[in-house]
Amino acid sequence: MGHLHRGGVLAAVLGLALATTASAPAVAGSGPDRYRNPISADFADTFADPVVVRGDDGLWYAYGTSDPLREGEKQAHRVPTARSTDLVHWTYVGDAFTADQRPSWAAPGAAFWAPDVRRVGDHWVMYVTVTDTNVSADTFDTAIGAATAPSPTGPWTFADQPVVAPRPGGGGGYLWTIDPSQFTDVDGRNYLYFGSYYGGISVTELSADGLHAVGTPNLVAVDNKFEGSYVLRHDGWYYLFASTANCCAGPATGYSVHVGRSRSPRGPFVDRDGLRLNASRAGGTPVLTQNGNRWIGTGHNGFLTDLSGQDWIVYHAIDRADPYLDEPFGINERPMLIDRLDWIGGWPTVNAGAGPSEGSRPAPVTTARLDERFTGTALAGWRTGGGTWQVTDGALTGTGALTSRTSVGGDVRAEADLRLTGADAAGLRLGRVDVRVEGHRLVAREAGGATASVALPAGVDLADRHNLAVEVRGRQLVAELSPARLGDQLAVVTLRLTHPTAGPLTLLAAGGPATFDNVSATRLYRPARQAVAAPRVGPLLSGWSDEFDDGLDPAWRWVRQNPDATVRDGALRWPVEGSDLTGTGNTAGVLLRDAPTGDYVAETKVTLDLGEETVRNFQQAGMIAYVDDDRFARLTQVAIWNTRQVEYGYELPFAGQPVYGGNIVGTPATTTWLRLAHHVDPATGEHEFRAGSSRDGTHWTWGGVWTFPADTTPRIGLVAHGGANPPVTAEFDYLRFYR
Incomplete structure (x- = not known):
């Protein structure tokens, strides 16, 4: 859910209230419709941990964590709910739960966080974090609850028992049993992903009704790095999206979304470099991270697909100029945003890697050329090919064939919500191709051509509503049947066509x-x-660089010199200090040099043996962009509890005190290469530093951007601090600058 962070160089405070600047090609949809983030502005100043579903009425519904919606409101809502016709303009339609509504096992005053809403069978289920239960006096003995409803707007009724009960932690207190996300697999089994920094992310199988955990859960993402999971299936892979770093550090929030994939919903999930998400040196390929514009802390995502087939990610973020609701250091103000989710080389990325959008963008396609909601009784836009058809209660029921008078040519996506209320077979025809549910199989058949089919899960009741979607691109057809078009297909069938698709849609x-x-x-x-493109690395600026071949270059300057740091044999060796730079302590040494003007890339290679699994908080070494002790961006490989991470920490003065947060950039090896790519924003004059890391010096993972005001002059330096026990020495091979 993202209110809490046990790990990190600066521990977050527990409480309820709590890049590149290049543009991506605007390829989503067509026509004049556009949007601008945040999309929740019409009804809310903050709307954290959002998920979106399409209801039976064809409208879109969004759900968020229990916070006040507006500045000055003070009172938290109980899972606020909003409705939209176009995914751009939203209207608040009430809370899912009344002020005194809670499950019998919840403590008075419990809050509801991070809802996930799914269709299970013939009804809707909301999974939600319940922050306080009656199993103990602990005020954070969290559990996962479930409530059912006949429609996305309720009324919601809590189940009598938690789906996942509070779990005592081996280190004291209770494991963070939060941030639920449900998934239905192609074999019909239901799963629930849940967990956070204290305990990691686990997956458990659910009962057929989705209300009870069964079997033994297993860990899919390591503790102290991930939370806010969301799983979907794409091209035969299962993708685990998870948020990392601190959700709620105000103007220093570096929350972001990373991903791993697996051939099984139980994992193991690995990133693009083959690194597991449940290891001490946990992997994670960045999907969404801040790019230097207005938005920071981009995380805790949901997922949806528009009518054109384009995928979108819905998430919350923080306006770095307005990070809190009502007052400094109160509730983090996290409105709802949406952006295009692209799939490139088998991996998801937001806006083709450009990150969160700030300006006007093409909107999701929510009104189709053929777009029939059956709100009236007339069928003027259709012609019958036999059988009987009638519209009742906002839906069409009949037998035979009914053909639309509207044609859609070229590459096409067609879909319908479908119930076999008595039929042996039913589906869609596009030109010469039929896609039907028949004989408990999903079948695609081209007239005079090939047939492909796949069995549906044995437990699927086809009298329940399901979504059938068919996409044809060129001569490739892909059809899928899903509970509610949320990336959890029950069946997927593909067919290579002998002729291009042409002709109207027939039911x-x-x-x-x-x-x-x-x-x-x-x-x-x-x-x-x-x-x-990733940041460009040009020619070496040898006059600005130091290979540590002949002592320390005279251009270096110390802040709090460490006499134990020495240069010999072509390396700077620096025993990690028992000191830090965060907060008001400011006792750590910093070794600095001036940086070139304009755009440049600074790089170092640092070896630091932190081992694995053991707690060595918070030993680290790496590079820093430094203005002073209260304004810096620090890129280091670091021990955060049992994990080893590349953290891109950031501190700045805000409301009279320093505020620290972090962004995660890749996975360290014992020897790790680090880069800071500097760019001056031509419009604002701000200094933008994008961070990158590599395990081999060749393949790079690029992460988020931290910014410095135009009237500052950041220097570049090295650091080695965070803890002196056990003793360990950082070894730097060089500091290089590239144009």
Whole structure:
């Protein structure tokens, strides 16, 4: 959910209230419709941990964590709910729960965090963090609860027992049983992902009704690094999205979304470099991180697909100029944002890698060329090919064939919500291709051509509403059946066509009636094929660099010199100090030199043997962009409890005191290469520093951007501090600058 952070160089305070600047190609959808983040501005100043679903009525519903919605409101809502016709303009429609509504096992005053809403069978289920239960006097003995409802707007009724009960922690207190996310697999099994920094992210199988954990959970993402999970299935892979770093450090919040993938919903999940997410040196490929614009702390995501087939990520972020609700150091103000989720080389990335958007962008496609919600009884836009069809209660029921008078040419996506209320087979026809549910299989059949099919899970009741979506790009057809179009397909079938698709959309039902709703067909989205470029590394600026070949270059200057730091045999050797720079202590040594003007990249290679698994808080070494002791960006490989991470920490003065947060940039090896790419924003004059790390000096992971005011002159330096026990020495091979 992201209110808490046990790890990190600066521990967060427990409490309820708590890059690149290149533009990505605007490829999502077509037409004049546009949006601008935050999309929650119409109804809320803050709307954290958002998820979005499409309801049976064809409208979109968003749910957020229990906070006040507006400045000055003071009173927290009980899972606030909003509705939209276009995913851009939203209206608050009430809270999921009344002020006195709670499950019998929840303590009075318990809050509800991080809702996840799914269709299970013939109803909707909301999974939610319950922050305080009656199993102990501990005020944070968290659990996962569930509530059911007939529609996305309720009424919601809590289940009698928690889905996942409070779990005592081996180190005291209770493991953080928060941030639920449900997933239904192609075999029909339901899973729940949950957990956070204290205890890690686990997955457990659920009962068929989705209300009880069964079996033994297993760890899929290590503790002290990840929370806020979301799993979806794409091209046969299971992708675990998880947020990392501190959600709620105000203007220093570096929250971001990373991902790993697996061939199983139980993992193991690995990142693009093959590193597991549940190891001490945990992997994680960045999906969404701050890029130097208005938005920081971009995390805790949901997922949706628009009518054109384009995927989108919904998440919260913090405006770095307005980080708190009402007053400094109160509730972190985290409005809801949405951006395009692209798939490039098998990996998801936001806006082709450009990150969160600030300006006007093409909006999601929510109105199709053929867009039938059956709100009236007339079928003027359709012609029958036999059988009987009628509209009742906002849906279409019939047998035979019903063909739209609207044609959609070229690459196309068509979909419908479907119930086999008596039919033996039902589905969609696009030109010469039928895609039907028949014989408990999903079947795609081209007239005069090939047939492909896949079995549906045995427990699927086809009288319940499911979404059938068909995409044709060129001569490749992909069809899927899912509970509610949230990336958890029950069946996926592909078919290579012999002819391009041409012709109108036809609804088909044989052997009895079938019910259709939310029928649409429109041009298929145009995918992004290439990611935005990583920071360019040009020629070496030898006059600014130091290889440590002949003592320490005279250009270096110390802040609090450490006499034990020595240069010999082509390396700077620096025993890690028992000191730090965060907060008001400011006792650590910093070795600095001036930086070139304009754009440049600074790089160092640092060896630091921190071992694995053991707690060595918070030994670290690496590079720093430094203005003074209360304004710096520090890129280090660091021990954070049992994990080893590359942390891009940031401190700045705010409201009379220093504030520290961090962003995570890749996974360290014993020897790690680090880069800071400096860019001056031509509009504001701000200094932007994007961080990168590498385990081999060749393949780089680029992370977030921290900024410095235009009237500052950051220097670049080295640091080795955070703890002197056990003794360990950092070894720097060089500090280089590149144009």
